[in-house]
Amino acid sequence: RIMRPDDANVAGNVHGGTILKMIEEAGAIISTRHCNSQAGEPCVAALARVERTDFLSPVCIGEVANVSAEITYTSRHSVEVQVNVMSENILTGAKKVTNKATLWYVPLSLKNVNKVLEVPPIQYVRKEQEEEGRKRYEEQKLDRLETKQRNGDVIFPVINPEPQTVGYSQSSLIHLVGPSDCTLLGFVHGGVTMKLMDEVAGIVAARHCKTNIVTASVDAINFHEKIQKGSVITISGRMTFTSNKSMEIEVFVDAEPFVDESRGRYRAVSAFFTFVSLSKEGKALPVPQLLTETEEEKRRFEEGKGRYLQTKAKRQVQLQQVAQQ
Amino acid sequence: RIMRPDDANVAGNVHGGTILKMIEEAGAIISTRHCNSQAGEPCVAALARVERTDFLSPVCIGEVANVSAEITYTSRHSVEVQVNVMSENILTGAKKVTNKATLWYVPLSLKNVNKVLEVPPIQYVRKEQEEEGRKRYEEQKLDRLETKQRNGDVIFPVINPEPQTVGYSQSSLIHLVGPSDCTLLGFVHGGVTMKLMDEVAGIVAARHCKTNIVTASVDAINFHEKIQKGSVITISGRMTFTSNKSMEIEVFVDAEPFVDESRGRYRAVSAFFTFVSLSKEGKALPVPQLLTETEEEKRRFEEGKGRYLQTKAKRQVQLQQVAQQ
C-alpha cells in the first residue's frame, strides 16, 4: 500500500513500526490460511516470535510497499513464514529491498483459544530445506526459553536526570486496547504491539540524540503471553548501549486486564531496537555516548556491546548475501 | 468534515476513494433510517450498487467536504439515494460541486442477515418522479445481470514486463477485514471496499504514467456478494485503455473467508476507474499510450474505447446540466 503522512516522522521517513505491522499482517494471513487449508477445527494463527529484522533502507511518504510472504517450514504446532518487503517509488519506478523478516506462528482454535491445533505439513522442494528449517526451529525454541528468564525487570522514573544518562531518555506510553487492535480471537495483533514498541523506542532515541532518527534493526521478539481486548498496555523503553553511530533501546510491554481481577499486571513482550541518527542527506550521524551510572546500567551496556559486535559480524555476511542476489 | 493529510496524495489532492467512502456513509445512514422508520423488524441497509460517478473538481487538504443525501426512489426491496458533495475552502469561502452520486441500498434484517425486508414507500411531489425512478430501477437491474457474467477474470503476475504494457502497471493489495471496516451486521461497508479499490487503481495509474494522478470517474459498481468480518480481501487492478488524457483501470475484489472452510475464494465486486494525470498547475497532461500484447488485452482495449466514447458523449450532456444549475 501507499505510505501516508501519518506513517512517517517529520522528515518523511516511514516508521519502522509501520513496516513491522505490515509484515505481521502478511504473516498472519498466509499462516492462518495454511492452517485452515485442511478440513478440521477452524483456527487463527497467533504470532509467537519474530526473528531479528534489519531495515536495509528507509522508505518515504508516497512510496508503495510491496509485501510478499512464503511458508518456509512447519513443525507439528508452528509455522515459519518468510516475509520480504520491497519499497517502490512509483514515479521513478525505482525499487529497493527494505526488509526480510522471519516470523513464527501458532494456530489457536477459534472455539477454544487455549487449544493449540496441529499444522498441516508443507512439501519441500529439496530435502535439505526441511533439515535447515528444523535447525532454525530448534534454535528459536532455545532462545525463547532464555529471554523468558530476563523478564522481571522494571523501569522506574528518575527525578531531574542529567542529559545523556539512561534516566534522561527513558520513556513510556500507555494504550487502551480497542477492537481494531485485535484479531478474531479478541487478542492484540502482534503487529500492533510492535508498532507501539517502535514508537516508544523512537522517542527514547530522539530524546537522547535530538536529531532525526530511524529504526535500523529489531532483535528477535518473543510473544510470551497473549494480550486480551480491554487490557491496558504500558510500553516502556530505556537506552542500553550506544556505539559511534547507533543506539540500542530495550522495550518492555506490560499488560493489565483491568476489568478482570483474577489476574494482575504481567510482562507480555520484550525486545531490543537499534536506531541510527540521520542527517538531512540521509547519512548516519555520530551519536552522543550513553552515560551509565549504576552497576546495572554498566552491565547492560556491556551486554549491549556484545550483541552489537556479534550482529556487526553477522550483518556483514547478510549484506554480502543481499548484494549477491 | 475537514480533509486531513492522510486523505490526500503527495500533491495535496484528496483521494477519490476518501470521497466515495464519505458518499457511501451518507447513503447508508439515510437509507437505514428510512427503512427503520416504520414499526417492524430492525434492519441495516446494505449497498447493492453505485451508479457512475464523476469527480468534477479536485478537493484539497484543509477544505471541508459537505455531503447531502436524499431518497429519490423506492422499489419493494430497494432504495435509491442521491448524494451530493460540495467542497468548501473555509478560508476563502469558495464552494465547488465535487460529486453527484446515485446509490442503491437493500434492507437486510438485523436478526437474519439473509432476509431482505420490505421498504416503506416514499411520497413523490410529481407523478413523473415515480415513473422516472422506476425506469432507473429497471435499467440498473439489467446492468447488474450483465456484469455478473464478466466476473470470471483473474490477474496473473508477469515476469520482467516492458514499460507501458498491461503487466508493467498491474497491482494488487491484500487487506484483512477488521471490526472498524464493518457494519452492525458484521459485513464490510461498501465505502471501505471502494476506498481500497481507488487506492489500487491509483497505484496502477501512477506506475503507468509516473506523474501526479487523480480519480476522474468511477463506472457503475455492483456489489454482488457480501464480505464477512475476518475475511481476507485481494484487490487487483490492471489498465484496460488509455485515451490521450485519461486511463481506464479495471479493479477486482476477491474475498476469502479464511477461517470458514465451507466456502472458497469468490469475486465480490468489480469496477472500472478512470484516472487523469495532472500538472502542478492542475492541468490534465498527456498520458503514454497503453501497449497491448495479447488478443485479450487488445479486446479489452477496444471495449474500453467503446466505454470512453460513450461516456464522453454523456459527460458533455452532464456538464451542460451542471452549468445550467
Add this chain to the structure above:
Amino acid sequence: RIMRPDDANVAGNVHGGTILKMIEEAGAIISTRHCNSQAGEPCVAALARVERTDFLSPVCIGEVANVSAEITYTSRHSVEVQVNVMSENILTGAKKVTNKATLWYVPLSLKNVNKVLEVPPIQYVRKEQEEEGRKRYEEQKLDRLETKQRNGDVIFPVINPEPQTVGYSQSSLIHLVGPSDCTLLGFVHGGVTMKLMDEVAGIVAARHCKTNIVTASVDAINFHEKIQKGSVITISGRMTFTSNKSMEIEVFVDAEPFVDESRGRYRAVSAFFTFVSLSKEGKALPVPQLLTETEEEKRRFEEGKGRYLQTKAKRQVQLQQVAQQ
C-alpha cells in the same frame, strides 16, 4: 505519544480535540482501574463530566504529549480525576504545560450497563483535601442540573446568510458510530465525542474569521446520556459570542439509535468552545464581530459576554497559579 500530521491543522497546530481525547483516555484508564481495585462486580468507568479546560499553549506536529492522571476525590458513586498534559519538543528538550483538566467518572457494571456500582474510597494526605473535593463534587452536581434545562435548542439551516452572521458560520457533521469509537460496554468514549465537537467548533470558527484558528478553552461538558454503538450522531455548532480576540461556539450532540425504533433522537451532550485566531507568528489576531439578527441571537450574545467576563477574571487567577508553580 508523538503528534502526527493527522492530529493537526494545516498550520501544524494540534487540534484541541486530539488533546481532549488523550486526556479522556487517561482518565478512563485510571478510574476504571481504581473502581476494579477491590473484589466485586467488574465495571467500566464512564465519563460523566469534564470541568472547564484551558489550552495554555499550542502543541505542534512531532512533539510528544506527556499525560499524567491522578484520582483527587471519590464520592459514593463517582471519581474525580485530575489530568495534566505537558508537551515536549524531543529535539530541543523544551517542555510546556499544555492543559490541566478535571474529569468525573461513574462506574457502570460490565454485566448490567444500567447499574451504577460503588466506588472504593481513596485515602487523603490532608483532611482538607477531602473537604475541598466534596465542595467541588457538590458544585458540579448543581451545574449538571442547570445545563440539563438548556438542552431543547435546535439549529436550523439558513438560506443565503450574510457574512459574519450566526447563520453564515453554523455547521454540522454526521458520524456513524463504529466499534473503534466504543468502550467495552458498547458506548461511545467521551473522548471521541469531544474530538468531533472540537472539529465542528473549529469549522464554525474558521468560517467566521477565515484565518488559522486554535482551541483556547472548553467550558464544562456534561454527558447527559450514553450513546450506543450503531447510533448516528449529529454534531452541530453555532457562534454565540465574539470578543475582540476570541469566539465562543455552542456545540450540540444529538444521537439517534437508528435501528432501534423504541427510542427517537435525543440530546446527548452540549458545550461551549472558545477559539482564537492566530497569525503565522502565533500571535492572537483581532476577530470580526458577530452580527446578531434575532432576539434569540442577541440574548445568547449577552449570555456569552457574561461567561467571557466571568472566565477572564478566573483565568487571570489560574495563569498566576501556573506561573507560581
